[in-house]
Amino acid sequence: MKLSEIEELYNQVPYCKEWNRVKIKEITKGFSNEFKYLIENIDSENNIIEKVFIRISSIKLKEEKIEEFKRTKLLNSITDDFNMTRAIEMGVFEKNNNSEGYVWILTNWIEGTDFRDDLPKLPLKKQYELGLDAGRLLKLFHSLEIKDTSNIYNRDNIERKLRIIQDFENTKDIRFENDELIIKFIKENLDTVYKLDCQKLVLKHGDYHVGNMVLTDTNQFAVIDFNRSCYGFALDEFQRIQNFDIECSVHFSIGQIDGYFGNKSSEILNNHSFWYSFKTFVAMSLISGVHWARTFDQSIVDGMIYRAQEALSHFNNFKDDIPSWYLEFKQQQQQKEATEDIENSKFNEESILSQKKQLESI
Incomplete structure (x- = not known):
């Protein structure tokens, strides 16, 4: 879609109907096939009154986009305490020349900077705190539990994933060292973990990671891009923590897990079903990620292979359940707390002895 087309069609958006002057900017960032534009409402003195964001897709995707809009509204309804993309309205662009129309979704625009660029610049404590908040928000999203699992766990779903693995095994130019260890683990565990x-x-965000977050001017995070929302296992x-978040900030990644589970370290470390599920879903995502990347240029493939090799290291060739980046952090944290307890105990003993001597001298 050309910029001139959206300039003609935006008047069909009811929310913008009364806007006299607008400025439209195309957004090219991301992997989706949608057309994306920032629309600014401008007054007579060129001051920006409001900004909105519009995503435009082929009319052939109308039913899918209707469901996406509903899912986004549902996730939006869970809380007002966190900044996120919020759906405003949706509709269809009609074209008068009998050519194909478009379906669009309008949302708010969130001001901020790329989370991946600026998160590592923050103090480590702040990175961890933002992770805690991200985990708490994810927990809220997952509070919308769905009772019917029949469409999620079935043999067709398992077989589809196994076909991806088979296709990966047969595509020699994307194979990498020790990938057979990941494949073996998936084949042995995928069916079990689903049960x-x-x-x-x-109801999931569907693509919850640092690449779909914004750092606001108050150093808070905001979640964007709900276009991959779906129903699935919480x-x-x-798995995107391992695949994308840790390379940006380990502290944020750890905070996200801690925040989701109420920041109870000992309980999290002993949550064997979580770590087993985490490792299995990570393993599947590594193979499917490299398989997906082959449709892009080699740099994308290389990036996914690098992440897979990092995961092999973190999970000790998939022999360990808890990744080293989490376990080592918690061990250091526990050691620090133990040292502080000893120091506090020594201080208390010295204080008591000092008070005792003072009393004896009276």
């Missing part, structure tokens, strides 16, 4: 009692079916949402 665990802990697999709660929820614990499957965590």
